Amino acid sequence: MARRPMMAANWKMNKLLGEARDYVEQLLPRIEGAEGVDVAIFATFTSLGELVRLTQGTPVVAGAQNFYYEDSGAFTGEVSAPMLEDVGAGAVIVGHSERREIFGETDETVGRKAARAVSAGILPVVCVGETKEERDAGSMWEKVSGQVRAVFEHLDAGEIGGEAIVFAYEPVWAIGTGETATPEDAQDAIGRLRGLLGEFGGEDFAGEVRILYGGSIKPGNVNDIMAQRDVDGGLVGGASLEAESFAELVNGASNAKED
Numbered sequence: 001m002a003r004r005p006m007m008a009a010n011w012k013m014n015k016l017l018g019e020a021r022d023y024v025e026q027l028l029p030r031i032e033g034a035e036g037v038d039v040a041i042f043a044t045f046t047s048l049g050e051l052v053r054l055t056q057g058t059p060v061v062a063g064a065q066n067f068y069y070e071d072s073g074a075f076t077g078e079v080s081a082p083m084l085e086d087v088g089a090g091a092v093i094v095g096h097s098e099r100r101e102i103f104g105e106t107d108e109t110v111g112r113k114a115a116r117a118v119s120a121g122i123l124p125v126v127c128v129g130e131t132k133e134e135r136d137a138g139s140m141w142e143k144v145s146g147q148v149r150a151v152f153e154h155l156d157a158g159e160i161g162g163e164a165i166v167f168a169y170e171p172v173w174a175i176g177t178g179e180t181a182t183p184e185d186a187q188d189a190i191g192r193l194r195g196l197l198g199e200f201g202g203e204d205f206a207g208e209v210r211i212l213y214g215g216s217i218k219p220g221n222v223n224d225i226m227a228q229r230d231v232d233g234g235l236v237g238g239a240s241l242e243a244e245s246f247a248e249l250v251n252g253a254s255n256a257k258e259d
Contacts, residue, residue: 003210005226006166006233007250008040008125009240010065010093010214011047020047023243024054030247031059034254037233040091040125041240045079052088061123063091066099069109069116081120091123093235095147097172101131107150115154118164125166125235126151127214128193132173141192144169148196157201162208168235169193174215175237183221186213187228194230219248226256 015023020043031039042063043051051062068078084092094117095110110126117124128147130140148167155165169189171181181189190211198206213225214235225231233253240246 003208003232004036004038005253005256006038006040006210006212007246007253008042008063008091008168008212008233008235009246010042010096010235010237011044011241012065012098012237013044014241015044015047017047017050020051021054024051024060026243027247028058028060030243031250034059034250037250037254039250042091042093042125048089049087056088061090062088063093063123063125064089065093065096067092067113067117069112081116081122084122085120089122091125092117094124094126096127097129097170097175101172107147108153110147111150111152111154114151114165118155118160123164123166125168125212127168127170127235129170129172129215135171135173140171140189144189144193145196148193152200157197157205160201162197162201162205163210166210166212167193167197168212168214170214170235181213181215183224183228183231186225186231190228190230217249219245219252222249222252223256226253 039059040061040063042065048064055062064084067084068075068080071080071082094113099105114124114126128144130143134140134143174181193211194206197209210232212233212235213231217234217236218239236249
């Protein structure tokens with residue numbers, strides 16, 4: 001089943017308003033020829049409204065890096081799904097490893113966030129992945145499959161289409177370290193993840209869900225990673241902070257899936 005590739009920039013805690021404007025102005029002309037690939041930028045909350053404005057009418061979807069599953073209330077410092085809808089965000093990252101590792105988000109929290117995003121019509125990019133210690137101990141699949149199962153404790157795959165959710169496999173040991181899973185490693189993990197999705201929604205559902213790879217993806221390795229059968233794109237950190245290098249990734253994704 002053909003899935004439309006996606007290349008997503010995660011700016012993390014970077015870029016002021018002026019920098020966000022400059023980035024979009026530099027990016028858009030560089031990706032004009034990138035057909036058949038979805039592009040998303042996950043900005044800081046302070047830049048999100050401006051990013052929405054700048055990308056209206058373009059192929060770029062403006063997204064948030066996090067949100068909370070309750071719609072309102074005494075949750076100081078949090079942002080809700082209705083707030084993201086109000087500002088015009090089309091997507092949101094859920095359960096990034098830094099949210100899990102640094103800020104203590106649990107599988108339960110991530111599952112509730114994913115379900116709330118889907119119900120709001122905001123595309124969740126749900127991150128799963130293992131640490132180096134877990135990989136070395138041989139428990140990679142136990143960790144990743146558990147994270148995925150937690151999502152479907154709150155979502156009924158039979159009631160949503162596969163296009164309503166995106167997963168991103170991000171081995172924690174390869175994020176910001178310069179160490180990258182081999183293309184074969186990425187395919188092995190993502191292929192197994194796709195098989196697991198079939199348990200929840202059947203073969204058609206599993207074939208529709210896009211699964212990205214995240215972890216030190218860069219222009220030098222994007223073609224080999226995108227050539228893997230089950231890899232549908234990338235969730236990009238450091239290499240997305242410069243418009244030129246992110247444009248290379250977008251164009252690379254487009255070219256790889258055309259070949």
